[in-house]
Amino acid sequence: MIGIKSIASYVPAEGLDNYAQGAKFAKDEDFIIGKIGSAFLPRKSDDQETSDLCVEAANALFASNPQLSRESIDALIVVTQNGDEEGLPHTAAIVQDKLGLSTNVAAFDISLGCSGYVYGIYALKGFMEAAGLKNGLLITADPYSKIVDPEDRNTTMLFGDAATATWMGEDAPWQLGKAKFGTDGSGAPHLKVTDGVFFMNGRQVFNFALLKVPAHLHELLDESGLTSADVDAYCIHQGSAAIVDAVARRFEEEPEKFIKDMVETGNTVSSSIPLLLEKHILDSAWKRVALSGFGVGLSWGSALIYRP
Amino acid sequence: MIGIKSIASYVPAEGLDNYAQGAKFAKDEDFIIGKIGSAFLPRKSDDQETSDLCVEAANALFASNPQLSRESIDALIVVTQNGDEEGLPHTAAIVQDKLGLSTNVAAFDISLGCSGYVYGIYALKGFMEAAGLKNGLLITADPYSKIVDPEDRNTTMLFGDAATATWMGEDAPWQLGKAKFGTDGSGAPHLKVTDGVFFMNGRQVFNFALLKVPAHLHELLDESGLTSADVDAYCIHQGSAAIVDAVARRFEEEPEKFIKDMVETGNTVSSSIPLLLEKHILDSAWKRVALSGFGVGLSWGSALIYRP
Numbered sequence: 001m002i003g004i005k006s007i008a009s010y011v012p013a014e015g016l017d018n019y020a021q022g023a024k025f026a027k028d029e030d031f032i033i034g035k036i037g038s039a040f041l042p043r044k045s046d047d048q049e050t051s052d053l054c055v056e057a058a059n060a061l062f063a064s065n066p067q068l069s070r071e072s073i074d075a076l077i078v079v080t081q082n083g084d085e086e087g088l089p090h091t092a093a094i095v096q097d098k099l100g101l102s103t104n105v106a107a108f109d110i111s112l113g114c115s116g117y118v119y120g121i122y123a124l125k126g127f128m129e130a131a132g133l134k135n136g137l138l139i140t141a142d143p144y145s146k147i148v149d150p151e152d153r154n155t156t157m158l159f160g161d162a163a164t165a166t167w168m169g170e171d172a173p174w175q176l177g178k179a180k181f182g183t184d185g186s187g188a189p190h191l192k193v194t195d196g197v198f199f200m201n202g203r204q205v206f207n208f209a210l211l212k213v214p215a216h217l218h219e220l221l222d223e224s225g226l227t228s229a230d231v232d233a234y235c236i237h238q239g240s241a242a243i244v245d246a247v248a249r250r251f252e253e254e255p256e257k258f259i260k261d262m263v264e265t266g267n268t269v270s271s272s273i274p275l276l277l278e279k280h281i282l283d284s285a286w287k288r289v290a291l292s293g294f295g296v297g298l299s300w301g302s303a304l305i306y307r308p
Numbered sequence: 309m310i311g312i313k314s315i316a317s318y319v320p321a322e323g324l325d326n327y328a329q330g331a332k333f334a335k336d337e338d339f340i341i342g343k344i345g346s347a348f349l350p351r352k353s354d355d356q357e358t359s360d361l362c363v364e365a366a367n368a369l370f371a372s373n374p375q376l377s378r379e380s381i382d383a384l385i386v387v388t389q390n391g392d393e394e395g396l397p398h399t400a401a402i403v404q405d406k407l408g409l410s411t412n413v414a415a416f417d418i419s420l421g422c423s424g425y426v427y428g429i430y431a432l433k434g435f436m437e438a439a440g441l442k443n444g445l446l447i448t449a450d451p452y453s454k455i456v457d458p459e460d461r462n463t464t465m466l467f468g469d470a471a472t473a474t475w476m477g478e479d480a481p482w483q484l485g486k487a488k489f490g491t492d493g494s495g496a497p498h499l500k501v502t503d504g505v506f507f508m509n510g511r512q513v514f515n516f517a518l519l520k521v522p523a524h525l526h527e528l529l530d531e532s533g534l535t536s537a538d539v540d541a542y543c544i545h546q547g548s549a550a551i552v553d554a555v556a557r558r559f560e561e562e563p564e565k566f567i568k569d570m571v572e573t574g575n576t577v578s579s580s581i582p583l584l585l586e587k588h589i590l591d592s593a594w595k596r597v598a599l600s601g602f603g604v605g606l607s608w609g610s611a612l613i614y615r616p
Contacts, residue, residue: 081397
């Protein structure tokens, strides 16, 4: 059974002081930390492409896993909606070349936003098992600095650039359990790009998350025959401090198990959950963790991962 | 085991007379049929979006499979590099809404070009098996009329618009066998979009296909313990008449088993293989068929499908 073996990440050292951004929009520090959740928003440099962020994260993964050779990688998925090129080619092909991987690698992009990591781990595991592949990389990299208008107070204080790389393969310490997914395209206009600029209806997205995510997590537990006491931690998409807090409160049981860690990263889209897993979960003593991603589409996905 | 249950398609009735296009570039009818392969190139109307092509193909699938209810669909993948929107949201979310599917559907786009169907069937099968889903739609829709320059003689005579929908689920008459995949991002510049216009280095792409595809098919058979005598037909991407003929000749064994059918469709990108399967394979008495898709990335994939 293919599972999660290791996660590494790349967070640009350069970025924006979010207190200074807040001051520009007459938002105080309490708002920036309490509602937005991020004092600093990492930003890629202008000469870094999305594929370069992918390469940095993958190289960090290779560095921390010397037993994993580049030649052994036979599957590569990049989750992004802000790839290098205009639609084609896919970013994963460019990453294959920049990483110096074998040409025997199966590579494609998945287009999803903040729900992308939860979908991505099942897509990569399933594809590898269906095709008989052994060592896969799931890379998330969705630099919203490409599309966010710095004058848009609804978005410019929220998003940070980052990338993560997850090694999936056999004999993994973390296995994938039950998952549930959902899509509501009638909400597509609430998060979209027009003429190169991102638009978000923050109130609609907040309401959507609050309506969907706590109930989805309860359904996931119920259908798994589990209660919240069986789950050690909840790693949900870090959309903002306000949304993480509100989902945790609405979930009701043990809100303290919801990890919140975005002060130095911002909302990193599909990278937010793997950043939490890398920092708080993979090397912990915990046995079972629930994930939930939600956003663009509208799309959501919740899943359990566990130590076998 | 998830397999292929049914395929339907949508090919716009309107389009371009390719003989007339040929005359504009001083190409005679022998060239248009013998080298290009298509007398007619279907074109979507200006007010049809990519998602509308998807919806037409899916509705044809529902019409020909009355036992398949919309409510039973729980997975949806759209293979495209020319979706509705600028990067986000993904086209699959829009299709979920336009088709009136349940919001309990797992939906995402895969970004691949002419290799997309071969990857897509393994991605959907694997995702469904990993996530415990039952009825999936794999939709291909990549309308190159959005990006082809009508004055570019290297591309405007080649591409046709189309969409296909494949129902994947349990108890399927066709199962997926061994597959092999490859990616070479060093060839990415040979097929790409810049400032909204598609560029193809036709000679490089032709050479790539001729170098990779016959050898890849031989490896697939060898590693499966099969010979060409065990394969009833080859359905390879219909890039052009010249490329299908050249790959069949280079493959050497039984070139007559390579199906060529693109006179009325043109190169329909990721829809070319499912169009062949719908028309020539699914209801045939044949037992084992080899597929191979190749193109943008560069990316290639070959697979065997068989009746269990």
